[in-house]
Amino acid sequence: MLAALCALSISTNVIGQYPGWQQEVSYDMEVVVDTSMHQYSGSMTAVYTNNSPEHLTKVFWHLFFNAFQPGSMMDVRSRSISDPDRRVGSRIVKLPESEWGWQKVATVQVNGKPADFKEDGTILEVVLPKVLKPGKSVTFELNWQAQVPRQIRRSGWMNKEGVEYSMTQWYPKLCEFDHHGWHTNPYIGREFHGIWGDFDVKIHLPQGYGLGATGVQHSTQAALLPNGLPGTVHRYKATNVIDFAWAADPDFIEESIDVDGVTLRLIHQANPDIDSNWTALSEYAAKAMAYINKDVGQYAYPEYTVIQGGDGGMEYPMITLITGERSLRSLVGVTVHEMAHSWFQGMVATNESLHEWMDEGFTSWAESRCMAHLFADPMTPDENPHKWAYTSYIKQHLSGNEEPLITHADHYKTNRAYGVGAYSKGEVLVEQLGAVMGPKMRDEAMRTYFQNWAFKHPGPNDFKREMERASDLELDWYFQYMMHTTDAVDYAVESVVNEDGVVTIELGRRGNMPMPQDVLLTWEDGSHSRVHIPLVMMRGHRPLEEGEVLGMDWPWVDVNYTLEMSAKGRLTSVTLDADGLQADVNRENNTISFDLSRDQESRQAN
Ligand SMILES: [Zn+2]
Incomplete structure (x- = not known):
C-alpha cells in the first residue's frame, strides 16, 4: 500500500x-x-x-x-x-x-x-x-x-x-x-x-x-x-x-523546393548511386510537409533541411540528419518520421525525456498517417496504417517485459521496452483514443492540441485536458491505465443466445484495462446492427454513427455485461471492436460466429 x-x-x-x-x-x-x-x-x-x-x-x-x-x-x-x-x-x-x-x-x-x-x-x-x-x-x-x-x-x-x-x-x-x-x-x-x-x-x-x-x-x-x-x-x-x-x-550538393511558403532543402553528397533517390525524395518530402501541415497544423519556420549525416535519422529544429544511402522507400520513411518530429519535438516540444511517448509516439502516429497517404495501396484501402504499432506493442506486452510509459526515457531497463513504449504504445495511445472519443473528433482534437500548445512545452495533463475539452468526456482513467500501468485491453464475446426474437449477448472484460465497447451484429441477410457501450466513468459517450444504438453504460467494476436486443432474424456473427481501434491483446475471443447450416440458439466462447 x-x-x-x-x-x-x-x-x-x-x-x-x-x-x-x-x-x-x-x-x-x-x-x-x-x-x-x-x-x-x-x-x-x-x-x-x-x-x-x-x-x-x-x-x-x-x-x-x-x-x-x-x-x-x-x-x-x-x-x-x-x-x-x-x-x-x-x-x-x-x-x-x-x-x-x-x-x-x-x-x-x-x-x-x-x-x-x-x-x-x-x-x-x-x-x-x-x-x-x-x-x-x-x-x-x-x-x-x-x-x-x-x-x-x-x-x-x-x-x-x-x-x-x-x-x-x-x-x-x-x-x-x-x-x-x-x-x-x-x-x-x-x-x-x-x-x-x-x-x-x-x-x-x-x-x-x-x-x-x-x-x-x-x-x-x-x-x-x-x-x-x-x-x-x-x-x-x-x-x-x-x-x-x-x-x-x-561534397554536399543541394536541391530546394517550396512547400506552402516554406523552403525545403535537401542536401546530400554528390554520388551517382544516390542522386536520383534524393531527387525523388524531394517530391515526397514536399508532399509529406503539405500533408502534415493539413493533418496537424502549419509548420511555423521559414525553412526545413533534410541533410545526409548522422547514424540513422535524428530530428533537430528546422533540420534532420539522416543517413542517405538507402532505398527510396526507406529514405522517404525516415524523412517523414523526422519531419513529423518538427511538430511534436520541434514546435510543441514536450520534455521528451520525461514524456517520450508524447514525442516519439505522436510523431510515429503522424508518420503512419502520412506514409499511408504517400503510398496509398488501392489493393488494401482499409488497411490500418497503425497496424505495425499495434502488433509491436501487443507483442511486447505479451512478452512480460513491458515497462510503463511514465518511465524516464533514460531509465527503461531495456532499449526494447523504451522503443516499443515510446514509439509503438505512444502511437497506439493516440490512435486508440479513436475508440473512446471517435476518430474524427480525435483528429480535430490533435489539431487543436497543436494549435494551443505549440511553443509551450506541454505535459501529459495538458494533452489529456485538450482531449477532454474536445470530447466532453472524462479521460483520467484512460491516461492512468495507458501511462502508469502495463495493464492491457482484452474484451471477449462470452456467449450469444438468439431465441424467441431476442438476442442476449454476454460480454466479458478479461484484461485489466477498461474500455468502451463497440458491438457489431451481422445478420443472415448481410445487414448489421451496431451498439456502442460507454463506460460509466467517461460521463458521456462519443458521437454515434448513423443507425448506431447506445447501450447502457458499463461500470468498470463489473467484469461482465449483458446486452439484450430484438433479433432481426438469424445471426452470422457478433464481433467486438470490428474496426480494430483497440489494442486488444487477444482478438481470438472478440467474435462468435454461427454456422447458418445448423440450428442457432446459443454459442459460447472458448
Ligand atoms: Zn523519432
Missing part, C-alpha cells in the same frame, strides 16, 4: 500542469573548426531570462561531447544494458584518444565577472555570483575548446557514409528549468529537451564546405583561418528554437 501511494504521488507530480511561464535564452556563438585535428574553439554570449517565479542561484549546461569517452555514463550504460544499441555497443570504450569527444570550458563570466564553474561529465554547473531573480536576465560569456568525437551516435566526424561533420549536441547548451525544476540528465544517448531560444551562429571552416543548419543562412564571408589558410565564415540565424544543429561536407 505504501509503495502504491508513493508511486501515485510521484506520478501526479510528473503529470504537472502548464504554469504559464518558460525560460528564454539568446545565444550568440562563434566557432573556428580545425579540420586536421577535428577540434574547434568556441566562444559565446548567452542572455538567459528567468521567467520563473523562483530565485536561481546556479545554472546548468549540457556538454554532450563528453559522453564520447571511455568510462562515460553513456559508455558504461551501453556496455551494461542487456540489449545494447548496435550503433553504440562497445565502440566508445574502443575509441583511441584522438577520436574521443570532449568539451573543455576555459572561462565563464557572468555579467562581465568571472564565475565559479564545475564540469561533471556531460553537465557543467555554473554558480551565479548574485541570485537571479524572477523576471531578470543574466549574460554569460563562455570560452571553450572541443574535440569532435569520431561519429558513433548522432554526432561526430566521418560517419559511415563519409559525411565529414554531423554537428549535433555540439555546443554548451543551457539545461531547461521549468515547473518541474532543473533537467540535468547526464547524457546517455537518448532524448533531449531545451529552452526556447534565438541563435546567431558563425562557423569558420576551410573553403569549399557545403553546409546545412538550423535556421536560415544569413551570410558567407571569406576569412583566413588561424593557420593562415583561406576559410569561410558561415553565419546562420534561428528564432524560437530549442536547439541548433549543423552538418558540413565538401
Whole structure:
C-alpha cells in the first residue's frame, strides 16, 4: 500500500500542469573548426531570462561531447544494458584518444565577472555570483575548446557514409528549468529537451564546405583561418528554437523546393548511386510537409533541411540528419518520421525525456498517417496504417517485459521496452483514443492540441485536458491505465443466445484495462446492427454513427455485461471492436460466429 501511494504521488507530480511561464535564452556563438585535428574553439554570449517565479542561484549546461569517452555514463550504460544499441555497443570504450569527444570550458563570466564553474561529465554547473531573480536576465560569456568525437551516435566526424561533420549536441547548451525544476540528465544517448531560444551562429571552416543548419543562412564571408589558410565564415540565424544543429561536407550538393511558403532543402553528397533517390525524395518530402501541415497544423519556420549525416535519422529544429544511402522507400520513411518530429519535438516540444511517448509516439502516429497517404495501396484501402504499432506493442506486452510509459526515457531497463513504449504504445495511445472519443473528433482534437500548445512545452495533463475539452468526456482513467500501468485491453464475446426474437449477448472484460465497447451484429441477410457501450466513468459517450444504438453504460467494476436486443432474424456473427481501434491483446475471443447450416440458439466462447 505504501509503495502504491508513493508511486501515485510521484506520478501526479510528473503529470504537472502548464504554469504559464518558460525560460528564454539568446545565444550568440562563434566557432573556428580545425579540420586536421577535428577540434574547434568556441566562444559565446548567452542572455538567459528567468521567467520563473523562483530565485536561481546556479545554472546548468549540457556538454554532450563528453559522453564520447571511455568510462562515460553513456559508455558504461551501453556496455551494461542487456540489449545494447548496435550503433553504440562497445565502440566508445574502443575509441583511441584522438577520436574521443570532449568539451573543455576555459572561462565563464557572468555579467562581465568571472564565475565559479564545475564540469561533471556531460553537465557543467555554473554558480551565479548574485541570485537571479524572477523576471531578470543574466549574460554569460563562455570560452571553450572541443574535440569532435569520431561519429558513433548522432554526432561526430566521418560517419559511415563519409559525411565529414554531423554537428549535433555540439555546443554548451543551457539545461531547461521549468515547473518541474532543473533537467540535468547526464547524457546517455537518448532524448533531449531545451529552452526556447534565438541563435546567431558563425562557423569558420576551410573553403569549399557545403553546409546545412538550423535556421536560415544569413551570410558567407571569406576569412583566413588561424593557420593562415583561406576559410569561410558561415553565419546562420534561428528564432524560437530549442536547439541548433549543423552538418558540413565538401561534397554536399543541394536541391530546394517550396512547400506552402516554406523552403525545403535537401542536401546530400554528390554520388551517382544516390542522386536520383534524393531527387525523388524531394517530391515526397514536399508532399509529406503539405500533408502534415493539413493533418496537424502549419509548420511555423521559414525553412526545413533534410541533410545526409548522422547514424540513422535524428530530428533537430528546422533540420534532420539522416543517413542517405538507402532505398527510396526507406529514405522517404525516415524523412517523414523526422519531419513529423518538427511538430511534436520541434514546435510543441514536450520534455521528451520525461514524456517520450508524447514525442516519439505522436510523431510515429503522424508518420503512419502520412506514409499511408504517400503510398496509398488501392489493393488494401482499409488497411490500418497503425497496424505495425499495434502488433509491436501487443507483442511486447505479451512478452512480460513491458515497462510503463511514465518511465524516464533514460531509465527503461531495456532499449526494447523504451522503443516499443515510446514509439509503438505512444502511437497506439493516440490512435486508440479513436475508440473512446471517435476518430474524427480525435483528429480535430490533435489539431487543436497543436494549435494551443505549440511553443509551450506541454505535459501529459495538458494533452489529456485538450482531449477532454474536445470530447466532453472524462479521460483520467484512460491516461492512468495507458501511462502508469502495463495493464492491457482484452474484451471477449462470452456467449450469444438468439431465441424467441431476442438476442442476449454476454460480454466479458478479461484484461485489466477498461474500455468502451463497440458491438457489431451481422445478420443472415448481410445487414448489421451496431451498439456502442460507454463506460460509466467517461460521463458521456462519443458521437454515434448513423443507425448506431447506445447501450447502457458499463461500470468498470463489473467484469461482465449483458446486452439484450430484438433479433432481426438469424445471426452470422457478433464481433467486438470490428474496426480494430483497440489494442486488444487477444482478438481470438472478440467474435462468435454461427454456422447458418445448423440450428442457432446459443454459442459460447472458448
Ligand atoms: Zn523519432
